[in-house]
Amino acid sequence: MGYFARISCVWLLLAIQVKAETSGSLEITGSYFPKSLGASFDTNITAEAKVIGYEELDDFQLEYEIIIRKSLNDNGKDIIEPRQLFLSKTFGDIDVYLGYRHTFWGVAESRNVVDLINQQDLAAGISADNKLGAPSISIETYLGSGELQYWYIPRFRERTFNDANAHPGFGMSVSPSQFAHVKGSKARDQALRYANSIGDIDYALSIFDGTAREPLFIVQELDPPTIAPYYERMRSVGLELQYTGESILYKFEGLMGTQSGKDFDAVVLGTEKTVYSVFETQWDMGVLFEYQYDDRAQALIDRMIVSGVRLTANDEFDTNFLVLYTVDDAFSQSLFGLEVSRRLRNGMTLDINYLLYQSDRQNLPFYSLVDDSELSLTLGYYF
Amino acid sequence: MKSFRIILIVLLSYLFIGSVYASEGKGLEIATEVDVRDRGFGDTTSTMTMTLFDQYGNSTSRKIRNRTLEGTDEGDLSLVIFDTPADVKGTAFLSHTKKSGSDDQWLYLPALKRVKRIASSNQAGPFMGSEFAYEDISSQELEKYTYKYLRNEDYQGLDCFVLEYDPIDRKSGYSKQIVWIDTNEYRSHKIEFYDRKESLLKTLVYKNYSKYIGKFWRADVFEMENHQTGKKTILEFDDWKFQTGLSAKDFNKKSLKKVR
Numbered sequence: 001m002g003y004f005a006r007i008s009c010v011w012l013l014l015a016i017q018v019k020a021e022t023s024g025s026l027e028i029t030g031s032y033f034p035k036s037l038g039a040s041f042d043t044n045i046t047a048e049a050k051v052i053g054y055e056e057l058d059d060f061q062l063e064y065e066i067i068i069r070k071s072l073n074d075n076g077k078d079i080i081e082p083r084q085l086f087l088s089k090t091f092g093d094i095d096v097y098l099g100y101r102h103t104f105w106g107v108a109e110s111r112n113v114v115d116l117i118n119q120q121d122l123a124a125g126i127s128a129d130n131k132l133g134a135p136s137i138s139i140e141t142y143l144g145s146g147e148l149q150y151w152y153i154p155r156f157r158e159r160t161f162n163d164a165n166a167h168p169g170f171g172m173s174v175s176p177s178q179f180a181h182v183k184g185s186k187a188r189d190q191a192l193r194y195a196n197s198i199g200d201i202d203y204a205l206s207i208f209d210g211t212a213r214e215p216l217f218i219v220q221e222l223d224p225p226t227i228a229p230y231y232e233r234m235r236s237v238g239l240e241l242q243y244t245g246e247s248i249l250y251k252f253e254g255l256m257g258t259q260s261g262k263d264f265d266a267v268v269l270g271t272e273k274t275v276y277s278v279f280e281t282q283w284d285m286g287v288l289f290e291y292q293y294d295d296r297a298q299a300l301i302d303r304m305i306v307s308g309v310r311l312t313a314n315d316e317f318d319t320n321f322l323v324l325y326t327v328d329d330a331f332s333q334s335l336f337g338l339e340v341s342r343r344l345r346n347g348m349t350l351d352i353n354y355l356l357y358q359s360d361r362q363n364l365p366f367y368s369l370v371d372d373s374e375l376s377l378t379l380g381y382y383f
Numbered sequence: 384m385k386s387f388r389i390i391l392i393v394l395l396s397y398l399f400i401g402s403v404y405a406s407e408g409k410g411l412e413i414a415t416e417v418d419v420r421d422r423g424f425g426d427t428t429s430t431m432t433m434t435l436f437d438q439y440g441n442s443t444s445r446k447i448r449n450r451t452l453e454g455t456d457e458g459d460l461s462l463v464i465f466d467t468p469a470d471v472k473g474t475a476f477l478s479h480t481k482k483s484g485s486d487d488q489w490l491y492l493p494a495l496k497r498v499k500r501i502a503s504s505n506q507a508g509p510f511m512g513s514e515f516a517y518e519d520i521s522s523q524e525l526e527k528y529t530y531k532y533l534r535n536e537d538y539q540g541l542d543c544f545v546l547e548y549d550p551i552d553r554k555s556g557y558s559k560q561i562v563w564i565d566t567n568e569y570r571s572h573k574i575e576f577y578d579r580k581e582s583l584l585k586t587l588v589y590k591n592y593s594k595y596i597g598k599f600w601r602a603d604v605f606e607m608e609n610h611q612t613g614k615k616t617i618l619e620f621d622d623w624k625f626q627t628g629l630s631a632k633d634f635n636k637k638s639l640k641k642v643r
Contacts, residue, residue, distance in 0.1 A: 023472055054643065095641075104497040129495055140637065147637045195636070202500050244500045246485055246554070276505050277556075284508060316435045316443055316512035318471070346443060347469045382469035 022053040024383060031376040033167050040165045040371065046071040048124075052084075060087040065102065065133075069124065076123045076162035076169075083133045094141045100133030103149075105193060105206060106253055107242040110290045110306040110326065113255040113266040114238035116208045117151055117191060123160035126355070132157045146196030153189040156211045159229065168372040170217075175226040178218065179211065180233045180260050187211055187233070200245065206238040212259055214298040232260040248273045251290075259296060266294040270306075286310035300365040303329040317343045333359040333366035349380040410530030413544050417569045418525045424599045426452045426629040430621045435513055438613035445511065451522070452629050458482050459522035460634035464642055465511075475642045477634060478503075480522040483551075491639040498636050507556025514585060514607040514616040516556055519576075527551055533561070538572055541565040557584070568592075570600045578611075585609050596625045 029046045036042035048069040055062045065084035071077035086099030106112030117134050124130035136153045158177050162169050181187035189210025196203060215229035236257025243250040251270040258264070270290035278285045292304040306326045313319035319342045327334040338354040353376045359367035427450070434444040446466040451459055458480025465474045473493035480486045485503040492499065506518035531547040548560040558581050563573040570592055578584040589602035605618040632638060 023469060025470070102496050104495055142632075142637070145635075197500075197636075242500055244487075244502055247502050247505075249500075249502060274502055274505070276508050282509055284505070314509045314512055316437075318512065343468060343470060346445075346467065349470050380470065382472070 021055065022051055024049065024051040025380055026050075026383075027378050027380045029376050029378040031167070031374055033372065033374050035371045035373050036167065037371045039171070040167060040169065041073045044071060044073045044167070046074070046077055057087075060089050062087055074123075074163045074166035076160065076166055079121070079123070079160065081121065081132060083131065085133065094139060097136070097138045097140075100135050101138060102131055102133055103138075105204065105238070105240070107202070107240045107251045108253045108268040108270050108290060109251075109272065109288055109308075110270070110304075110324065111268050111292050112253060113268055113294065114204075114206060114240055114253050116206075116210075116213060116236070116238070116255075117153070119157040119159055119213050121160050123162050132160070143194060144196070146194055149191075149193045149195075151189070151191040153191075153210065154186070156185040156187065156189070156231070158185065158231075159213070159215060161229075167374060168369055170227045172219075172224060173226050175220055175222075175228045177215065177229045177231060179231045181211060185211075193238075195240075200243055202240075202242045202244070204238075204240040206240075208234065208236045208238065208257075210234065212298070214296070216297055234259045247276065264294075264296045266296060266299070268292050282314040284312045284314060286312070301328045301333070305329060328364075328366075332361065333357075333364045335366070335369075347382050349378075349382070351378040351380070352376070353378070409532035410546050413532060413546060413564060413569070414525060414528070414530045414548070417564060417571070420569050421599060422453070424453055425626040426450070427601075428622075428624045428627055428629070429601075432619045432621070433511065433513055434617045434619070436615040436617070447511075450629060450633065452631065452634055454480065454522075458486070458524045460631065461522060462634055462639070462642070463520075473642070475639055477636070477639050478521060479634070480524060482524045482526040486521060489636055489639060491642065496640065498639050506552070506554060514609045514612075514614055515605075515618070518550075518555055518557075519587070519607070528560075535566070536563070538563045538565070541567070541572065543572065568600060570602075583610055593623070595623055599625060 027048045031044045031046070033040070033042045046069065048067060050065065050067050052065045053063070063084055063086055064082065067079065067081040067083055069077055069079045082100040083102050084100055086097050086101050088095060088097045103117050104115060105117065106115045112128060115128070118131035120128055121130040121132050134151070134153050134157065135155045136151050138152070139150045141148050161174050164170055164173050177185070179185065179187065189208070191206060191208045191210070193204055193206035210233070212232045212234040215231050218228045218230050220226045220228055234257060236255050239252070239254045241252040249272045253268040255266045256264070268290055270288065272286055272288040274284055274286045276284050286309070288308045288310065290306040292306065293302065295302055304326055306324060308322060308324040311321040320340070322339040324337040325334065336356040340352040341349065343349050356373045357366050357369040359370055361367065429449045431447045431449055432444055433447055434442050436442045445468055448464040448466065450462040453459055461478050461480070463476040465471045475491040477489040478486050488501050488503045490499045490501050506521070507516050509515070510517050510520050528548040528550055531549070533545045533547055536543055536545050543563040543565050546562045546564060548562055550557055556578065558577045558579050560577070561575040562571055564571055570589070572589055574587040575583060576585040576587070586608050588606045589604070590606065591603035592600050593603065594600055601620065601623050603620050606615065608615045
């Protein structure tokens, strides 16, 4: 058990001792992979429990969000994760946080290239919303009417991956990670972000110096062969812009920098238009369009076009539909996604997700994902 | 004789137009008095239970906390925090009301730790699946309507002014609102909302008024009935507190992330 994991356990015990105000959820997901190949399973069940708490201690506030996940067929998904587990203290206008924290940077919907603090919990699913807590010391304060954040992250969290035969899986086992920095996972990261708004425009500027969150992969010619994630060092500047009109949003997210001595740019440009009360019903319809560009070696595809429709029922069940179609700029490989979510009754929710990968040719990155097309149903109980 | 008729018509027209001006003037006067009497509250906090009834009488309820800071140059600042249903616990909605034009609005999604600026032209849309539209729950700024005094009328034993509020913003879901305001304390007791086709859409009834810190009246119960769908929403307020020391810093994007 690592140092931070031990600290987490102590804090968790402490949290239980002080009987913090807790809430949380239990989710059961059943997945079906209709195009699964023989080497893999075609159904899976995953359970995830989340405990969220907050407590005012004498001198500090304690906050935590602990995730425990267990999967029937995919051990890669199994985790005990302190997505949040920190002490915080406010000195005048300055908030100081110590421990595992979760944050969000960015404005776009389909991809957030500037969102660099947390590592992705990829084994939980392809959505970047699944994150690992960043073990950090962070400071937040006001600068004029804006907000200034500073992050010091002394330990690197490695990305989680599914089992070799899971969906998606590498087809070979993952060997220990390699790092560009000699200190490996002990190399420190630092980041700074300033965010403010002027009228209808929200903006943020950030700088990051640390280990890249997305790894490259090196196949190790062993018997059997394995795959090793390789994490580069990265220095970057990020810019976020959002213009909020009466029913339209324009978004820009850009990250430029160097990665192991090589310059890169990653950009997401987007717009979202909402039509309220469509056909004189209570439903709202949002139409979104985003363009992604990323010339880093880690990016599966350089240029992607995302279009989508979001339908919101505005009913007491919070019924929502989201259809997203992501395609490369040659229209030769794509991902179709459908999400339906609805509250069944107070405290219970139902989510249906469908992912369909398509690829014209065998040599395209998405070709290897076609068998990972998935239909899943999640029942959630919240307390 | 003909010229006499013309003079009569002109005179009558002047009288008619004059009375319209008079009713507009009186309407604005009353609405201004309502506004003036509520000035100086500083800030308020309250908790609210929102119960939604469908047309068959089935109900579901949610708990919400409200914080409001009185605006000085611009409209009020308000923060709404959802405690239940449990799956949206911690979600918070921040609104900076503008006296004219669209309000600035942000939504905090706690599972993602994300603050989202949202487009605010959705004022006619339902708030949390209820019969209240965003424009019904947002701060009622004087500049958002034109006013017409209609008559005086008895409402539940209280002498009331009956006023017509005509929304200035064409994105409002209403063609007009008819509002009953008592002549003694200038409190709203009933509002009829007419849709864009001039049909009666909803009726809001305020109940159980109490006076706080010797000056400010707040109703504990808001009952909104939708006549076109048969659905109903009841808001029950509790624990009203005034002048708790909130400041603009409690109503910005950063505070939204720290909301408890």
